[in-house]
Amino acid sequence: MNIYCLRLLSLLLAAIFTHSSDARILEIKPSQPSLGSTPPGYTVNDLLVDFEGRGLGMQMILQLDSGSIFQHELGSQFHYPPSRDLFRVAPTLEADTFLSMGGPDSSSSEVVLVVGASTEFPESGGARQFDESGIDVAWGAILPAWFPDQDDFMVARITLSDDASGRLLFAGGTDLPWSFHNYVVANGRLVPIPEPTTATLLILGVMGGGRRRRG
Structure with a gap:
């Protein structure tokens, strides 16, 4: 790859992952759609994002202690x-x-651009992974695909x-x-892991409910 191609790639990646100062992810919502085509013994999980701003860059690591990730033989290598x-x-x-x-x-x-492995998580092995045993990727959309203020x-x-x-570890934003x-x-x-404040409130709520029942 010559120096001009490298410069073009650098500009492209900078444009994908550099955006306006008021842009942010509002919520990430995992869902389990019911697909009649799902292979027996598997569960489909979709990641849906609400965000403000223009454009979106993401990184994700999926580490499994047991089980596997369904990768269809006809699926895209990209x-x-x-x-x-x-x-x-x-x-x-x-x-x-x-x-x-x-x-x-x-x-x-839009066309997905996978730029390599995650750079935001110390758990990353440093090399892109997307197979039956795990995932470690960073991705965005090829310009000029910008998406202002999206839900789901x-x-x-x-x-x-x-x-x-x-x-699963997920990082993203605009x-x-x-x-x-x-x-x-x-x-x-x-299953989302509650933020510390949310988890504390849940515990206090359960404890309070227990006290009321005993009273």
Whole structure:
């Protein structure tokens, strides 16, 4: 790769991950859509994001202690959403694990640009990973695909075996510092870990309820 290509790539990545100062992620919502094409013994998890601003960059690490990640043999080697045209000949491709910029297939998502491994988590091994045993990636959209103020914006589909356990680390935003979110993987489902304040309030609520019942 010559110096001009390197400069072009540097400008592209800078444009993807540098944005206006008022841009931020508001919420990340894992959901489990019911797909008739889901292979037996697996659970589909979609990551949906609400954010303000323009553009979006993300990083993610998925580490499993047990179970596996569904990776369809016809899935894109670049982790793109699949084409709906292939669902007729390969129905389970709809449940493939992939990265997205807006939708569950190639017609509803902008083109995804995977730039390498995560740089925001010390748990990263330093090399991009996207296979049946784990995920370690950073991605965004190829310019000029900017998305001002989105709700339920799909950024990934992760299909896990029903015996999968582990954790998922997610960082993203449209400006620095990024928003960080942690999830537990339990029985193939992504479960958010409450923030310390939220967890404390939940514990106090349970304790208060117990006191009222004893009283």
